Amino acid sequence: MSNVLEAKNISVAFGGLLAVNSVDFDIPKRKIVSLIGPNGAGKTTLFNVLTGLYKPSVGTISYEGKDITDLPPHKIASIGIARTFQNIRLFGLMTAQENLLVAMHSKLKSGITSTILRTPKQRREESEAEDKAQYLLDYVGVGKWTYEFARNLSYGDQRRLEVARALALDPKVLLLDEPTAGMNPQETGVFIDFVRRLVSEKDISVMLIEHDMKVVMSVSERITVLDQGEKIAEGTSDQIKSNARVIEAYLGRAKEGRA
Amino acid sequence: MSTALVKPQNVTRSNRKWIIGYSIAGAFLYFVYQFLLNWEGLPLGIYDAINRWMPPAAVNESLVYVIMALGLNIVVGYAGLLDLGYVAFWAIGGYCAGWFMSEFFYFLKIHFFGAVPAEAPGIHINFWLVLIIGGFVCAFFGALIGAPTLRLKSDYLALVTLGFGEIIPQIFFNGENFFGFNISNGTKGIVQVDPIPVGFKDLGPFDFGWKLLIFLFLAAVMVFISLRLRRGRLGRAWLAIREDELAASMMGVPLMRTKLLSYAVGAFAGGLGGVAFATHVNGVYAERFNFAISIFLLAMVVLGGMGNVWGVILGAFVLSWVNGNGLSAFGALYNERFGTEIDFASFTFLLFGLVLILMMLFRREGLLPESRLKLVLHEGDIDEREASGKKAR
Numbered sequence: 001m002s003n004v005l006e007a008k009n010i011s012v013a014f015g016g017l018l019a020v021n022s023v024d025f026d027i028p029k030r031k032i033v034s035l036i037g038p039n040g041a042g043k044t045t046l047f048n049v050l051t052g053l054y055k056p057s058v059g060t061i062s063y064e065g066k067d068i069t070d071l072p073p074h075k076i077a078s079i080g081i082a083r084t085f086q087n088i089r090l091f092g093l094m095t096a097q098e099n100l101l102v103a104m105h106s107k108l109k110s111g112i113t114s115t116i117l118r119t120p121k122q123r124r125e126e127s128e129a130e131d132k133a134q135y136l137l138d139y140v141g142v143g144k145w146t147y148e149f150a151r152n153l154s155y156g157d158q159r160r161l162e163v164a165r166a167l168a169l170d171p172k173v174l175l176l177d178e179p180t181a182g183m184n185p186q187e188t189g190v191f192i193d194f195v196r197r198l199v200s201e202k203d204i205s206v207m208l209i210e211h212d213m214k215v216v217m218s219v220s221e222r223i224t225v226l227d228q229g230e231k232i233a234e235g236t237s238d239q240i241k242s243n244a245r246v247i248e249a250y251l252g253r254a255k256e257g258r259a
Numbered sequence: 260m261s262t263a264l265v266k267p268q269n270v271t272r273s274n275r276k277w278i279i280g281y282s283i284a285g286a287f288l289y290f291v292y293q294f295l296l297n298w299e300g301l302p303l304g305i306y307d308a309i310n311r312w313m314p315p316a317a318v319n320e321s322l323v324y325v326i327m328a329l330g331l332n333i334v335v336g337y338a339g340l341l342d343l344g345y346v347a348f349w350a351i352g353g354y355c356a357g358w359f360m361s362e363f364f365y366f367l368k369i370h371f372f373g374a375v376p377a378e379a380p381g382i383h384i385n386f387w388l389v390l391i392i393g394g395f396v397c398a399f400f401g402a403l404i405g406a407p408t409l410r411l412k413s414d415y416l417a418l419v420t421l422g423f424g425e426i427i428p429q430i431f432f433n434g435e436n437f438f439g440f441n442i443s444n445g446t447k448g449i450v451q452v453d454p455i456p457v458g459f460k461d462l463g464p465f466d467f468g469w470k471l472l473i474f475l476f477l478a479a480v481m482v483f484i485s486l487r488l489r490r491g492r493l494g495r496a497w498l499a500i501r502e503d504e505l506a507a508s509m510m511g512v513p514l515m516r517t518k519l520l521s522y523a524v525g526a527f528a529g530g531l532g533g534v535a536f537a538t539h540v541n542g543v544y545a546e547r548f549n550f551a552i553s554i555f556l557l558a559m560v561v562l563g564g565m566g567n568v569w570g571v572i573l574g575a576f577v578l579s580w581v582n583g584n585g586l587s588a589f590g591a592l593y594n595e596r597f598g599t600e601i602d603f604a605s606f607t608f609l610l611f612g613l614v615l616i617l618m619m620l621f622r623r624e625g626l627l628p629e630s631r632l633k634l635v636l637h638e639g640d641i642d643e644r645e646a647s648g649k650k651a652r
């Protein structure tokens with residue numbers, strides 16, 4: 001099977017509002033796919049459904065062939081679906097290292113007594129986890145901030161730390177919600193190269209929500225376009241570029257905005 | 260990799276150094292205090308001043324507050340769950356002492372390494388065992404109240420805990436006839452609990468000096484547990500929930516289970532404190548377990564800086580001292596000096612309310628500054644970093 005994740009016929013309603021309406025999509029193995037659409041299209045909501053935060057009113061999600069629609073968020077995370085947030089949500093008053101160790105929670109085994117007694121096993125487990133955390137912090141380029149509170153990091157470093165935290169879950173699927181928001185073009189370039197490297201070096205598939213069209217077009221294997229909760233197009237960057245409904249969705253909205 | 264990345268090897272050692280430092284300072288203070296109190300040649304003025312400003316009973320009581328505040332700190336400070344009814348655990352712990360180390364159940368005669376003659380009626384279990392029983396009974400009730408309520412949003416949770424903190428003491432208050440059983444002697448309370456056996460001696464209600472050591476030991480145990488848990492897997496999960504519950508769940512932290520554990524561990528400390536307090540006042544009296552105590556403990560945690568163990572200890576000492584002694588002693592001095600008749604003690608709650616509000620507005624991290632907070636988390640790491648020529652930000 002070439003898809004690591006498949007979502008079928010997903011609908012999410014908030015009161016009367018259909019934030020996501022019968023959307024199908026899948027994430028192929030070790031590829032980067034993108035999710036685009038105007039503001040309020042339902043992109044973040046879709047991520048929230050995939051990670052178990054919202055349950056879809058209709059539809060099923062399967063991951064590596066298993067139905068995960070009804071799993072609670074922490075289970076979904078621990079079996080390998082990790083995410084970052086549109087507006088950074090780090091654990092501010094915890095160190096960078098601790099942020100990563102939290103994400104390893106489900107992999108670690110120590111209980112209350114072994115932690116209080118600091119048994120050799122617990123110490124070994126902790127020190128291995130710390131080594132892994134340091135490796136990931138270095139990998140994303142914030143290795144010198146191991147013992148700094150997350151909230152004291154610069155904006156760009158916080159974004160990187162969030163990615164490292166997601167990677168600490170050992171994910172198969174990484175959902176990135178506008179990771180380059182607030183970065184300058186050069187930083188964005190570096191970050192996108194990093195995502196490419198990630199996919200080529202690790203067994204990871206990435207789904208990217210991104211507003212910067214240049215980035216989207218250059219990096220994505222496939223692009224899914226949402227508008228007002230509906231999937232209006234899907235395809236390669238060339239197909240999307242010339243799609244009439246996509247152009248209308250973006251330009252039409254822009255005109256309204258100006259009026 | 261720069262040198263700052265090297266994993267610190269000396270974390271535990273420097274941690275230990277720290278704790279040894281505190282212990283030595285504490286032991287020194289303790290001996291000075293005991294020496295002064297027992298010194299025949301001490302000028303009467305100084306003796307009076309000590310008894311007015313720092314009487315042994317108040318010092319011991321403040322240590323009980325330290326134990327309780329450290330327990331509440333796990334729930335409020337670590338996991339960020341507002342608990343307005345913590346006094347319930349104090350009460351349950353207290354009654355565990357009342358039930359298992361007194362003549363309350365006069366129709367029974369159960370002895371287990373208790374510190375009373377073998378012919379005494381009632382249940383007389385060894386203090387140290389009762390401590391553990393009290394802890395676990397409270398942990399059980401903590402989980403019991405937590406299980407159905409922890410799903411609630413924090414505001415509602417606060418309300419439920421508030422109710423719990425009102426109901427439990429009320430049950431004991433009217434406990435002379437609880438479904439046909441007398442569980443508390445009601446308003447009369449349970450008078451006289453067993454002494455604390457320490458091998459060479461049984462500590463009665465007036466062995467303040469020795470009991471100070473017992474309470475210090477219990478407080479130290481709580482500090483140890485708090486710090487160890489804080490640095491481990493569970494403590495990190497608690498803090499993550501406090502910092503951002505949603506993100507924590509998206510990172511694989513099971514919210515219910517983790518919160519429930521914070522309730523149980525916090526309540527366990529409440530049990531320890533409750534049993535200790537019963538031996539301190541030599542009895543269990545329902546009217547002492549009032550809402551004010553819950554708020555009082557909360558103020559200690561907030562003043563100390565949510566989650567900061569040393570800060571909470573400081574907060575507990577300062578506030579319980581102000582409440583128990585400081586304010587009235589200050590008031591007496593003031594009234595003497597200026598010939599006024601202001602009842603300072605009646606302003607306690609005004610003061611605490613003010614403390615809570617001011618702390619929330621201006622210093623949410625508590626009395627001790629952030630660098631201190633970080634030291635608590637990573638003493639050794641900082642040493643390492645400074646040693647490698649990098650300045651902490």
Ligand SMILES: Nc1ncnc2c1ncn2[C@@H]1O[C@H](COP(=O)(O)OP(=O)(O)OP(=O)(O)O)[C@@H](O)[C@H]1O
Pocket residue numbers: 014017019037038039040041042043044045046086
């Ligand atoms: N928890 C919620 N309750 C009610 N409505 C919601 C909720 N979350 C999202 N919505 C609504 O659902 C719609 C889709 O929101 P969503 O955040 O998914 O958009 P988006 O595509 O991520 O937009 P943006 O590009 O601005 O991030 C919006 O109209 C939003 O107001």
Ligand SMILES: [Mg+2]
Pocket residue numbers: 043044045086
């Ligand atoms: Mg969004």
